Amino acid sequence: MMMRSFPPFLLLLPVLPVPAAAQSLLPGNWDVTSKSVELVVPGxxxxxxxxxxxKSKTEHKCLPVAEARNGVATLLAPKPEAKCTIERSVIAGGHIDHVMACPQKKGPPLHVSSxxxxxxxxxxxxxxxxxxxDKGPLRIVADPAAVRTDTRCRN
Known part of the structure; x- marks a missing residue:
């Protein structure tokens, strides 16, 4: 793994995908903060x-009324270029159990468990x-958390 490819891994952490399900979140402004816990990145x-x-990184997101019914997935939707595939996703009864595979430019896919x-x-x-x-095993652990900060979206 080359050094310049390291930052995109961390940028993916706060936006990991969880497929849409029946749980609802309240619409409005949300802050999604991801704190890095463990970083093992060969090279x-x-x-x-x-x-x-x-360290933490916070993203400020608007959750419109029309998208709030899709639940956690709306705030954690990945960027399309991540091209991750979902291997398991159970979001019910207040619990999230989600596993996916995300391709790398070189080598086998990364496995992401939330x-x-x-x-x-x-x-x-x-x-x-x-x-x-190509330089060894990779392990990144983060704690993403989100909180609704306002009933309306800021422009």
């Missing part, structure tokens, strides 16, 4: 990994991404 400088460990809980105004998951790079 990446150790000082960079130490600097990133424990387990957590949700309610109408929050969700919390532990996301673990594992895989093999």
């Amino acid at each position: 990446a400088p150790g000082f960079l990994l130490r600097m990133m460990r424990g 387990v957590g809980s949700y309610a109408t105004t929050t969700f919390n998951v532990r996301t673990t991404m594992t895989g093999q790079t």
Whole structure:
């Protein structure tokens, strides 16, 4: 794995996909914050990994009324270029259990597992991404969490 391909992995963490299901979230403004917990990225400088460990990134998202009925999936929808495939997804009764595979440019797909809980105004998951790079095994663990911050969307 080349150093320049390292940041996109972290950018995927807060936007991991969960397919649409019957659970509903309340519409309005949402903040989705992902905190890095563990970073094992072969070939990446150790000082960079130490600097990133424990850091958070927050995305501000609008959840329109028309999309709120789709539940957690609406806020966690991936960017299309990720091209991940869902292997298992159970989102029911306040619990999230989701596993997917995401292709790499080189090598076997990365496996992403998200387990957590949700309610109408929050969700919390532990996301673990594992895989093999040409320089060795990769493991990234993050804790994405979301909270509804306003009943209306900011423009």
